[in-house]
Amino acid sequence: MASQETSFPVVKKVYRDSFLFLKNTPIFFYPYLILIFLEVFSLLVLFLIPRAPLNTILGPIIRVKWGERFLHYPFNFLLLPKLASYTRMVLTVVFGSLLTGIAVSIATDGFNNKKPKLGRSFIVSVKKYIFIFIVISLINFAWFFIGKFIPNSLTKYFIAGHTRLLFINYKLWQGPIVAGINFLFAIIIQSLFIYIIPVFIIENKKFFPSIISALRFFALHLKTTLTFVLLPMLTYIVIIVLNYNNLFLMEKFFPEIILLVILLSTLLINLVIDPLITASTTLFYLNRREGK
Amino acid sequence: MKSFTYLITLILTCVFLAGCGNDQYSIEKQYYWAQKRAAKIFKNPAASPPRELEKVVGILNNFIRNYPKNKLALQAEFDIARLYITKEEYDKARLQLRSIVNKYNELKDICAEATFLIGNSYQIEDKWNLALEQYKKIMQDYPATLRGLDIPVYIAQYYKIKYQPDKMLAAFYEAINHYKGLALKYPKSVLAYQAEMLVSSCYAALKDWNNVINSLNTVIENYKDKIKADGILMQIAFIYSKELKDKAKEKEILERLIRDYPKSKLVKRATVLLEELEKR
Numbered sequence: 339m340a341s342q343e344t345s346f347p348v349v350k351k352v353y354r355d356s357f358l359f360l361k362n363t364p365i366f367f368y369p370y371l372i373l374i375f376l377e378v379f380s381l382l383v384l385f386l387i388p389r390a391p392l393n394t395i396l397g398p399i400i401r402v403k404w405g406e407r408f409l410h411y412p413f414n415f416l417l418l419p420k421l422a423s424y425t426r427m428v429l430t431v432v433f434g435s436l437l438t439g440i441a442v443s444i445a446t447d448g449f450n451n452k453k454p455k456l457g458r459s460f461i462v463s464v465k466k467y468i469f470i471f472i473v474i475s476l477i478n479f480a481w482f483f484i485g486k487f488i489p490n491s492l493t494k495y496f497i498a499g500h501t502r503l504l505f506i507n508y509k510l511w512q513g514p515i516v517a518g519i520n521f522l523f524a525i526i527i528q529s530l531f532i533y534i535i536p537v538f539i540i541e542n543k544k545f546f547p548s549i550i551s552a553l554r555f556f557a558l559h560l561k562t563t564l565t566f567v568l569l570p571m572l573t574y575i576v577i578i579v580l581n582y583n584n585l586f587l588m589e590k591f592f593p594e595i596i597l598l599v600i601l602l603s604t605l606l607i608n609l610v611i612d613p614l615i616t617a618s619t620t621l622f623y624l625n626r627r628e629g630k
Numbered sequence: 631m632k633s634f635t636y637l638i639t640l641i642l643t644c645v646f647l648a649g650c651g652n653d654q655y656s657i658e659k660q661y662y663w664a665q666k667r668a669a670k671i672f673k674n675p676a677a678s679p680p681r682e683l684e685k686v687v688g689i690l691n692n693f694i695r696n697y698p699k700n701k702l703a704l705q706a707e708f709d710i711a712r713l714y715i716t717k718e719e720y721d722k723a724r725l726q727l728r729s730i731v732n733k734y735n736e737l738k739d740i741c742a743e744a745t746f747l748i749g750n751s752y753q754i755e756d757k758w759n760l761a762l763e764q765y766k767k768i769m770q771d772y773p774a775t776l777r778g779l780d781i782p783v784y785i786a787q788y789y790k791i792k793y794q795p796d797k798m799l800a801a802f803y804e805a806i807n808h809y810k811g812l813a814l815k816y817p818k819s820v821l822a823y824q825a826e827m828l829v830s831s832c833y834a835a836l837k838d839w840n841n842v843i844n845s846l847n848t849v850i851e852n853y854k855d856k857i858k859a860d861g862i863l864m865q866i867a868f869i870y871s872k873e874l875k876d877k878a879k880e881k882e883i884l885e886r887l888i889r890d891y892p893k894s895k896l897v898k899r900a901t902v903l904l905e906e907l908e909k910r
Contacts, residue, residue, distance in 0.1 A: 388655045389653055389655045390653055410654075410655070410658050411655055411658035411659045411662055412659075412662055593662070
């Protein structure tokens with residue numbers, strides 16, 4: 339288990355290489371820009387649901403699932419983050435699977451000093467789409483399940499008549515603590531699956547051998563991988579804090595600020611967090627594979 | 631590629647057009663901002679200058695003028711009245727409320743609410759007799775409204791808070807008669823059911839437990855085909871247990887609950903209570 343180290347120089351070197359790669363390979367951002375376009379477009383649709391003609395098509399779904407008031411100003415902004423999160427999940431699974439494959443393929447080309455080409459990477463990713471689709475679906479399902487399970491269990495616990503859990507009241511649990519736990523699980527889940535796509539794209543292995551190989555690599559480089567995922571994710575804390583204070587922001591400024599927060603989170607995820615995590619973990623994997 | 635560009639342009643145009651009309655959403659948005667201005671006065675009426683009040687009233691009046699048929703216009707009318715009350719300009723508030731009553735004279739609930747606020751404005755000014763006049767008017771003119779149902783108890787509660795027991799008793803008995811009258815006027819209706827339940831609440835406030843039980847039994851008898859009376863039976867059992875200390879009657883009612891509503895959630899509780907009764 340010699341490689342269980344989280345040596346600072348290793349992380350530093352990989353980050354230096356990653357930033358250099360991101361700087362010199364703008365094509366790497368293209369898949370993420372496509373995802374941004376899709377997310378912003380869907381956000382626009384979600385934002386316009388209370389208005390004609392979209393309210394005729396999508397209004398009944400909101401009315402039945404969440405209630406009439408979320409089709410009215412300014413309450414629609416209270417539901418918008420949830421709707422945006424569900425839509426992002428669907429887009430990530432359907433399109434993000436393909437686009438992450440493209441990004442990993444571009445990073446591999448960059449590492450091998452080949453000129454990255456979008457078309458070639460697209461073909462590589464398309465061929466392995468189903469596999470990547472399953473992996474991304476698994477990640478999102480786990481994330482969705484935990485995101486629902488913890489708050490629901492807490493609600494049941496407190497409805498049963500308990501006033502405190504571990505000396506902490508309901509308000510604190512349902513607020514910052516659940517947000518913190520979800521954040522922690524997001525890091526763990528993403529770290530656990532992070533090498534599956536690089537292994538599959540780079541090694542040309544089959545489904546289960548790729549998973550086993552990726553999980554083994556993760557176990558061998560547990561701390562380093564967690565660091566690569568955690569550091570960019572720390573920037574997301576700003577969004578968590580803003581989301582937690584949705585009502586305050588709406589009251590203090592204007593309801594449309596929620597839209598800006600969602601846009602900010604889309605840009606942060608697709609221009610900073612995801613590219614940095616994908617680039618750093620792929621380059622780290624390639625480095626280790628080459629025995630550098 | 632050309633057709634794809636056309637398709638994207640078409641979708642984008644549709645999406646952007648969705649926000650252009652002066653639809654309900656944009657009306658709600660205008661009302662929200664008017665309300666936000668009003669909220670500043672509601673929050674700190676003493677600190678807001680009179681000019682600000684006039685400005686907000688102007689905004690709300692503009693809103694009412696622009697969208698007279700919109701349901702938010704009515705809310706805006708009430709907002710203006712409440713603003714005047716908050717700023718202690720009671721005459722203006724009452725003028726506004728009377729205009730609401732005249733304008734919406736077909737809508738009983740609205741009229742009852744406006745009349746109630748007129749009464750409230752007198753009450754704040756410590757003119758109880760004038761307030762009472764308005765409250766009685768609600769009882770007489772709008773008895774079948776939510777406010778109309780609520781007001782007799784409201785009057786009795788006022789006397790209770792003011793430590794006037796004689797007037798409180800009289801008000802409760804008047805309320806009971808009023809509710810009984812309503813139940814007779816609209817027999818077997820939802821309103822009658824609510825009125826009869828209020829009769830039992832009034833007797834409970836007077837601690838007249840036998841009459842509470844009688845009125846609850848009347849409710850069960852009159853509405854046994856329309857409602858599940860398990861909750862009412864449990865209520866009666868509690869009265870026998872806690873207030874009248876009649877174990878035999880309590881047992882009888884609990885057994886009736888279990889027999890008549892075997893699937894009720896209250897059966898478990900009733901069984902426990904019966905077991906406790908046996909031990910006592």
